[in-house]
Amino acid sequence: xxxxxxxxxxxxxxxxxxxxxxxxxxxxxxxxxxxxxxxxxxxxxxxxxxxxxxxxxxxxxxxxxxxxxxxxxxxxxxxxxxxxxxxxxxxxxxxxxxxxxxxxxxxxxxxxxxxxxxxxxxxxxxxxxxxxxxxxxxxxxx
Amino acid sequence: xxxxxxxxxxxxxxxxxxxxxxxxxxxxxxxxxxxxxxxxxxxxxxxxxxxxxxxxxxxxxxxxxxxxxxxxxxxxxxxxxxxxxxxxxxxxxxxxxxxxxxxxxxxxxxxxxxxxxxxxxxxxxxxxxxxxxxxxxxxxxxxxxxxxxxxxxxxxxxxxxxxxxxxxxxxxxxxxxxxxxxxxxxxxxxxxxxxxxxxxxxxxxxxxxxxxxxxxxxxxxxxxx
Amino acid sequence: xxxxxxxxxxxxxxxxxxxxxxxxxxxxxxxxxxxxxxxxxxxxxxxxxxxxxxxxxxxxxxxxxxxxxxxxxxxxxxxxxxxxxxxxxxxxxxxxxxxxxxxxxxxxxxxxxxxxxxxxxxxxxxxxxxxxxxxxxxxxxxxxxxxxxxxxxxxxxxxxxxxxxxxxxxxxxxxxxxxxxxxxxxxxxxxxxxxxxxxxxxxxxxxxxxxxxxxxxxxxxxxxxxxxxxxxxxxxxxxxxxxxxxxxxxxxxxxxxxxxxxxxxxxxxxxxxxxxxxxxxxxxxxxxxxxxxxxxxxxxxxxxxxxxxxxxxxxxxxxxxxxxxxxxxxxxxxxxxxxxxxxxxxxxxxxxxxxxxxxxxxxxxxxxxxxxxxxxxxxxxxxxxxxxxxxxxxxxxxxxxxxxxxxxxxxxxxxxxxxxxxxxxxxxxxxxxxxxxxxxxxxxxxxxxxxxxxxxxxxxxxxxxxxxxxxxxxxxxxxxxxxxxxxxxxxxxxxxxxxxxxxxxxxxxxxxxxxxxxxxxxxxxxxxxxxxxxxxxxx
Numbered sequence: 001x002x003x004x005x006x007x008x009x010x011x012x013x014x015x016x017x018x019x020x021x022x023x024x025x026x027x028x029x030x031x032x033x034x035x036x037x038x039x040x041x042x043x044x045x046x047x048x049x050x051x052x053x054x055x056x057x058x059x060x061x062x063x064x065x066x067x068x069x070x071x072x073x074x075x076x077x078x079x080x081x082x083x084x085x086x087x088x089x090x091x092x093x094x095x096x097x098x099x100x101x102x103x104x105x106x107x108x109x110x111x112x113x114x115x116x117x118x119x120x121x122x123x124x125x126x127x128x129x130x131x132x133x134x135x136x137x138x139x140x141x142x
Numbered sequence: 143x144x145x146x147x148x149x150x151x152x153x154x155x156x157x158x159x160x161x162x163x164x165x166x167x168x169x170x171x172x173x174x175x176x177x178x179x180x181x182x183x184x185x186x187x188x189x190x191x192x193x194x195x196x197x198x199x200x201x202x203x204x205x206x207x208x209x210x211x212x213x214x215x216x217x218x219x220x221x222x223x224x225x226x227x228x229x230x231x232x233x234x235x236x237x238x239x240x241x242x243x244x245x246x247x248x249x250x251x252x253x254x255x256x257x258x259x260x261x262x263x264x265x266x267x268x269x270x271x272x273x274x275x276x277x278x279x280x281x282x283x284x285x286x287x288x289x290x291x292x293x294x295x296x297x298x299x300x301x302x303x304x305x306x307x308x309x310x311x312x313x314x315x316x317x318x319x320x321x322x323x324x325x326x327x328x329x330x331x332x333x334x335x336x337x338x339x340x341x342x343x344x345x346x347x348x349x350x351x352x353x354x355x356x357x358x359x360x361x362x363x364x365x366x367x
Numbered sequence: 368x369x370x371x372x373x374x375x376x377x378x379x380x381x382x383x384x385x386x387x388x389x390x391x392x393x394x395x396x397x398x399x400x401x402x403x404x405x406x407x408x409x410x411x412x413x414x415x416x417x418x419x420x421x422x423x424x425x426x427x428x429x430x431x432x433x434x435x436x437x438x439x440x441x442x443x444x445x446x447x448x449x450x451x452x453x454x455x456x457x458x459x460x461x462x463x464x465x466x467x468x469x470x471x472x473x474x475x476x477x478x479x480x481x482x483x484x485x486x487x488x489x490x491x492x493x494x495x496x497x498x499x500x501x502x503x504x505x506x507x508x509x510x511x512x513x514x515x516x517x518x519x520x521x522x523x524x525x526x527x528x529x530x531x532x533x534x535x536x537x538x539x540x541x542x543x544x545x546x547x548x549x550x551x552x553x554x555x556x557x558x559x560x561x562x563x564x565x566x567x568x569x570x571x572x573x574x575x576x577x578x579x580x581x582x583x584x585x586x587x588x589x590x591x592x593x594x595x596x597x598x599x600x601x602x603x604x605x606x607x608x609x610x611x612x613x614x615x616x617x618x619x620x621x622x623x624x625x626x627x628x629x630x631x632x633x634x635x636x637x638x639x640x641x642x643x644x645x646x647x648x649x650x651x652x653x654x655x656x657x658x659x660x661x662x663x664x665x666x667x668x669x670x671x672x673x674x675x676x677x678x679x680x681x682x683x684x685x686x687x688x689x690x691x692x693x694x695x696x697x698x699x700x701x702x703x704x705x706x707x708x709x710x711x712x713x714x715x716x717x718x719x720x721x722x723x724x725x726x727x728x729x730x731x732x733x734x735x736x737x738x739x740x741x742x743x744x745x746x747x748x749x750x751x752x753x754x755x756x757x758x759x760x761x762x763x764x765x766x767x768x769x770x771x772x773x774x775x776x777x778x779x780x781x782x783x784x785x786x787x788x789x790x791x792x793x794x795x796x797x798x799x800x801x802x803x804x805x806x807x808x809x810x811x812x813x814x815x816x817x818x819x820x821x822x823x824x825x826x827x828x829x830x831x832x833x834x835x836x837x838x839x840x841x842x843x844x845x846x847x848x849x850x851x852x853x854x855x856x857x858x859x860x861x862x863x864x865x866x867x868x869x870x871x872x873x874x875x876x877x878x879x880x881x882x883x884x885x886x887x888x889x890x891x892x893x894x895x896x897x898x899x900x901x902x903x904x905x906x
Contacts, residue, residue, distance in 0.1 A: 027244040027336055027339070029241060029244045029245060030241065032238075032241070035234055035237055035238055035241065036234075038234075039230065039231070039233075039234040042230045042233075042234075043227065043230060046223065046226050046227060046230065046360075049360075049361055049365060050219065050223050050365065052365075053219075053361070053365035053366070062365075062366060063366055066361035066362070066365055066366060067358075067361070067362075069361070070357050070358050070360075070361050070362075073357045074354050074357050074358065077233060077350050077353060077354050077357065078350075078354065080237075081233055081234075081237045081346075081350045082347055082350045082351075087178075088175070090179065090545070091178065091179065091182045094179075094182050094183060094186055095182065095185065095186065095189075097186070097573070098185075098186040098189040098190055098193075098573065099189065101190065101193075101573050101660060102189060102190060102193040102196065102197075104660065104661060105190075105193060105197055105577070105613055106193075106196065106197045106200050106201075108661065108664070108676070108679070109197055109201065109606075109609045109613075110200065110201060110204065111673065111675055111676035111679055112605070112609065112664070112672040112673045112675075112676040113201045113204065113205065113603070113606070113673075114204060114673075115673035115674075115675045115676065116671075116672075116673045164475075165470065166469065166470035166471035166475065166547075172546055172547075175546055176473045176474075176542050176545075176546040176547070177474075179541070179542045179545055179546060180473065180474060180477075180538050180539075180542045183537075183538045183541055183542070183572050184538060186572055186573065187534055187538075187572055187573075187575070187576040188576070190573060190574075190576040190577055191576040191577075191579055191580050192580075193576070193577065193580075194576075194577050194580030194581060194584070194610060195580060197610075198584075198595060198606075201603075201606065202595075283591065283593045283594070284588075284591055284592040284593035284594040284595075284600060285591075285592035285593075285594065285600065286591070286592070295601065296594075296600075296601040298594055298600070298601075299594055299595060299600075299601060299602065302593040302594055302595055303595075306584070306587070306593070
């Protein structure tokens with residue numbers, strides 16, 4: 001843990017050290033083939049994810065598969081289109097921290113929402129008859 | 143100060159006359175990197191802003207899996223897939239516009255930016271047709287929900303989440319369109335070149351994030367059945 | 368350009384528009400200072416109202432609905448308008464670029480925008496104040512907040528907007544620390560105030576967006592009935608608490624981390640000693656910032672969340688004590704054999720050590736699952752967070768104001784009056800809040816406007832009476848501080864560049880600094896606390 005944070009800090013220091021010379025601005029240009037390749041991969045994966053949704057794997061299998069494909073697509077966009085693969089790794093670090101925080105938020109909240117059976121009889125109550133929603137429905141039927 | 147040549151710490155430090163360099167930055171590289179880091183931090187806030195809605199989705203889906211499966215049949219997969227392809231295509235074109243301006247090809251950059259904005263408009267038009275169809279069917283969020291044909295409990299919550307997520311996303315598309323239009327006009331006015339194109343790249347980064355969020359929204363809302 | 372030494376950022380350029388459109392971080396810091404002090408006065412007004420009502424049992428001068436609005440407005444104004452922007456946006460804005468040897472923050476326009484966004488948010492809060500007030504408590508818990516007819520929407524929308532101002536400041540600080548440091552300044556040569564502000568900025572950027580979406584959803588729930596927080600619609604009100612505290616618990620560290628950052632400066636400078644455990648203090652700031660994201664559920668032990676998550680949250684809560692303890696011990700060790708000057712800032716720093724330790728330790732009590740059942744929603748909690756927020760942050764803020772006042776305005780205040788006012792603050796604060804620990808453990812619930820029919824009414828009356836008189840002493844202390852600080856602007860002695868003998872960059876420039884901060888680009892000659900290497904005559 002200690003050594004890990006040290007090495008990150010070292011990297012951060014390296015990345016922001018002002019180099020002795022006045023720095024000219026050099027754009028980092030990727031070949032056209034990268035964009036076309038990544039773009040076609042994204043198109044194909046969109047087709048794959050739609051096709052996969054028609055196959056019933058059962059349980060949460062479809063959910064996991066869909067999220068997996070989405071994550072591959074997302075990584076392609078982030079790494080190539082957003083240049084995370086080539087840029088200063090600091091940007092990738094911040095982006096990853098936001099994803100970790102988001103995951104922690106969802107998972108820790110679900111520690112509560114998925115384990116309430118000890119207190120409540122039902123996980124979530126169905127709509128009560130008095131709720132406005134049923135009044136609207138009656139209007140719709142009329 | 144502008145013309146002064148200072149020698150300190152054994153390095154020569156002089157100020158360029160680049161009109162795009164703000165006074166408090168040392169050089170263009172520092173300015174570009176600072177703005178890029180700032181934009182990335184902004185994207186971090188966007189991830190967590192949408193994150194709240196993703197958390198909602200996860201919790202209610204875990205509570206009512208059968209309802210999500212029944213209700214998401216009502217969404218139009220074809221239109222959703224069409225919009226996904228349109229957004230991915232616009233993501234490619236915005237990336238290419240940055241590449242063009244990096245190579246000082248102003249004409250091409252303007253063309254790619256224009257295609258991106260048109261794609262965004264197509265996305266919103268498709269979204270409009272989807273929304274009006276839902277509204278017609280009474281598939282509305284919360285207390286406005288008025289479709290008696292669904293057997294599962296709490297279908298209105300799915301539509302709260304659906305309209306919340308896609309609505310916030312559509313607002314971001316709209317914001318991106320406005321920003322990219324401004325960038326397009328500035329590019330056309332020759333404000334950017336290979337030595338300064340920071341706003342084009344920042345607009346591109348934002349646009350890719352909007353695309354990235356849609357890449358997750360599409361399977362989560364339309365496909366999981 | 369700077370032949371005229373009289374030209375400083377305060378006097379040049381002149382005119383009200385040059386202030387309203389300024390991009391100078393120092394001026395924006397002062398504009399923030401004025402705004403948050405106004406908010407502090409408003410919040411303090413409501414606090415005094417509460418204390419007067421509780422002076423004796425029975426109705427004194429306000430009914431229960433007015434009382435509910437008073438404590439809500441006291442909380443909301445103090446939290447959203449005062450304490451969250453207080454140290455980062457006012458003192459941080461002024462000091463951070465100076466300490467790094469930079470000419471400005473990375474995005475001066477964003478910085479100015481953050482002030483205007485703050486004012487816009489404050490307008491919405493003011494509007495809700497004058498359109499009937501809010502009576503939900505500053506936490507806006509559903510389902511009450513979605514049902515009450517008071518002006519919750521404008522208040523929550525105001526808080527939503529204020530979030531943007533906080534995010535702007537956070538983004539600015541992170542980029543400034545990463546990219547704008549003076550040549551040769553490494554991460555471990557930054558002053559600890561910068562480390563603390565950096566950790567704070569990380570929380571501002573990561574947590575505030577979740578508050579934004581939560582408050583938007585609350586407004587949607589109230590306006591459009593989307594049903595996600597409403598149990599009648601199949602929603603879950605406890606989810607609101609999760610969402611709210613995912614921001615608001617880290618926000619507690621947005622409030623205290625800058626306070627700790629100031630204390631690191633005050634103790635090292637006013638004891639003229641190299642700070643003990645520099646790296647540990649720096650790391651512990653970051654550790655608190657990150658750990659603070661995983662403990663939000665300790666606000667919800669009695670809300671009906673699952674026992675499992677209560678257990679997890681309680682467990683992680685205890686870990687927060689470790690980095691906090693590291694800081695306290697490092698500061699105390701710094702004081703050992705230091706040449707302590709009994710200046711006003713030092714007095715506030717010492718007060719911080721005492722008061723924050725009490726506040727922090729009682730927080731550990733409240734993190735224990737069993738004990739929290741007894742103490743939840745009693746005055747014990749009120750005393751705890753006032754010891755942390757006021758005994759911690761506000762005391763540190765006052766210390767910071769006294770520390771950097773000579774730098775900001777170039778004038779010295781009356782030190783004797785400063786020490787005199789400090790006595791009022793310290794005595795008044797402890798009188799107000801220490802007995803509330805007893806009050807709470809005896810069972811007095813918070814947010815009650817009357818306690819006349821309780822079994823222990825006589826006991827409660829004694830404690831409440833003490834509290835109310837203490838609050839008045841505290842109020843007098845603040846008035847004295849305001850008077851001598853304002854007086855110093857007109858008749859204060861010139862402070863000189865470095866009245867305290869500080870080694871960080873801000874003390875190497877003139878007081879007040881020129882608009883460009885430094886006449887020559889600053890060169891790093893020594894670390895921020897190298898009192899063992901730099902001789903006093905060289906300072």
